[in-house]
Amino acid sequence: MAQLWGGRFTKETDKMVYQFNASINFDRKLFEQDIEGSIAHVVMLEKQGILTCEEKDAIVKGLTGIRSDVEEGKLSITDEYEDVHSFVEAKLIQRIGDAGKKMHTGRSRNDQVALDMKLYVRGEILQITDALHELLATLLHIMEQNITAYMPGFTHLQKAQPTTLAHHMGAYFEMFKRDVLRLKDIYKRMNYCPLGAGAFAGTTYPLDRAYTASLMGFEGPTLNSMDSVADRDYVIEFLSALSVIMMHLSRFSEEIIIWNSNEYRFVEIDDGFSTGSSIMPQKKNPDIAELVRGKTGRVYGALMSMLTTMKGIPLAYNKDMQEDKEVTFDAIETVKNCLILFNGMLATMKFNYEIMEKSATNGFTNATDAADYLVNKGVPFRDAHAIIGRLVLYCIEKNSSIDELGIEELKEISPVFEADVYDAISLKTCVEKRLTIGAPGQKAMEEVIRINRKFLEESRTDSSCDKLR
Numbered sequence: 001m002a003q004l005w006g007g008r009f010t011k012e013t014d015k016m017v018y019q020f021n022a023s024i025n026f027d028r029k030l031f032e033q034d035i036e037g038s039i040a041h042v043v044m045l046e047k048q049g050i051l052t053c054e055e056k057d058a059i060v061k062g063l064t065g066i067r068s069d070v071e072e073g074k075l076s077i078t079d080e081y082e083d084v085h086s087f088v089e090a091k092l093i094q095r096i097g098d099a100g101k102k103m104h105t106g107r108s109r110n111d112q113v114a115l116d117m118k119l120y121v122r123g124e125i126l127q128i129t130d131a132l133h134e135l136l137a138t139l140l141h142i143m144e145q146n147i148t149a150y151m152p153g154f155t156h157l158q159k160a161q162p163t164t165l166a167h168h169m170g171a172y173f174e175m176f177k178r179d180v181l182r183l184k185d186i187y188k189r190m191n192y193c194p195l196g197a198g199a200f201a202g203t204t205y206p207l208d209r210a211y212t213a214s215l216m217g218f219e220g221p222t223l224n225s226m227d228s229v230a231d232r233d234y235v236i237e238f239l240s241a242l243s244v245i246m247m248h249l250s251r252f253s254e255e256i257i258i259w260n261s262n263e264y265r266f267v268e269i270d271d272g273f274s275t276g277s278s279i280m281p282q283k284k285n286p287d288i289a290e291l292v293r294g295k296t297g298r299v300y301g302a303l304m305s306m307l308t309t310m311k312g313i314p315l316a317y318n319k320d321m322q323e324d325k326e327v328t329f330d331a332i333e334t335v336k337n338c339l340i341l342f343n344g345m346l347a348t349m350k351f352n353y354e355i356m357e358k359s360a361t362n363g364f365t366n367a368t369d370a371a372d373y374l375v376n377k378g379v380p381f382r383d384a385h386a387i388i389g390r391l392v393l394y395c396i397e398k399n400s401s402i403d404e405l406g407i408e409e410l411k412e413i414s415p416v417f418e419a420d421v422y423d424a425i426s427l428k429t430c431v432e433k434r435l436t437i438g439a440p441g442q443k444a445m446e447e448v449i450r451i452n453r454k455f456l457e458e459s460r461t462d463s464s465c466d467k468l469r
């Protein structure tokens with residue numbers, strides 16, 4: 001057991017207490033951030049005359065040596081240390097002696113861990129944004145290829161009106177676009193540096209907090225030292241954004257599972273992204289989509305866990321907050337894997353255009369357009385709705401679609417019908433007449449694709465969130 005705080009104690013810590021309290025087994029993930037934060041801290045200490053240039057150089061050299069040794073596997077982070085901060089400090093003192101003991105001047109583990117976690121989440125926001133950009137690029141590609149690929153649109157999982165594959169994919173584009181914007185928004189709000197807050201009341205050393213903040217690409221220092229060590233709002237916001245991403249992925253997965261079913265056969269998932277059954281040789285299962293849907297629960301769980309952990313904590317730091325790490329690390333890992341795998345599955349998925357189009361031509365998806373046809377001939381909409389309702393009933397009895405009826409039959413239902421009705425309610429017309437922005441008509445769709453292509457290019461090269469990249 002290697003602790004930083006033995007002085008006041010007369011007894012060894014109970015072994016189980018030590019293990020229960022220790023966080024090294026998971027906060028070792030913060031190793032890089034801990035080194036980065038420590039380097040910034042000592043560089044600032046030297047600038048302020050608190051450390052000599054030699055001391056600062058020795059510490060920085062010691063820290064970078066520890067970092068490369070861990071990276072190269074020459075040094076391992078073992079659980080004889082309580083947490084990653086203790087590990088780094090102990091190793092530094094072992095290596096450079098007394099100068100190492102000065103590193104923690106004007107710092108507490110409370111502001112140190114607040115910083116490490118912020119640096120970690122900040123980096124992950126950029127990585128997850130990148131994964132979302134990849135998914136958006138796949139969606140945009142499918143949209144561009146499928147502006148006239150007709151398919152039924154659904155409400156209540158009942159065929160409603162015809163639309164296009166580009167339009168359906170475009171709905172998901174908007175969702176994941178908002179996810180990108182949400183992450184960028186969180187990044188900007190959280191990007192203030194807590195280092196220098198000390199245990200919670202600041203320190204008596206003349207620290208230059210703004211300088212430390214600038215060294216690590218923060219907008220500036222946080223403005224209340226108590227809040228600095230007690231704030232995990234950004235973790236909650238981040239987990240909430242991750243939960244929304246999973247909710248979107250899960251909805252999409254559900255649709256793919258339905259579309260991939262024997263009954264629908266709208267899509268075929270690539271062999272590389274499907275699995276078989278141990279007993280039924282004919283089976284090809286959409287396991288990746290099902291797993292993405294299933295893993296949504298554990299990301300929601302992380303959010304619930306953090307909301308609950310934080311709700312009763314008096315100011316300032318309390319050990320409860322150590323619980324932020326495992327759930328957040330797990331949620332990050334889950335979301336990254338889900339985004340990458342889902343994107344791979346989507347990019348390789350085959351669409352059965354014939355089946356989709358055929359499905360759009362039955363199920364009375366042109367009933368609204370038939371009513372609109374009558375409206376254009378002067379029938380009030382409510383009457384037109386009733387006439388088409390009767391017409392649909394007639395068709396169901398005859399087992400035919402509206403456009404399979406002869407003009408005489410149509411005229412019996414309403415004398416307003418003329419020969420031009422067939423063109424007016426054809427699949428193509430139904431879609432192509434919908435030209436308001438956001439609708440599936442070709443011109444409208446092309447305009448939206450142009451706007452979204454520009455969004456993706458600008459978002460990918462936007463440097464407002466990654467000053468240090």
Ligand code: ARG
Pocket residue numbers: 023027083109110113317319321322
């Ligand atoms: N492992 C701790 C955590 O993750 C580090 C901070 C410890 N601070 C303290 N006052 N015990 O929260």
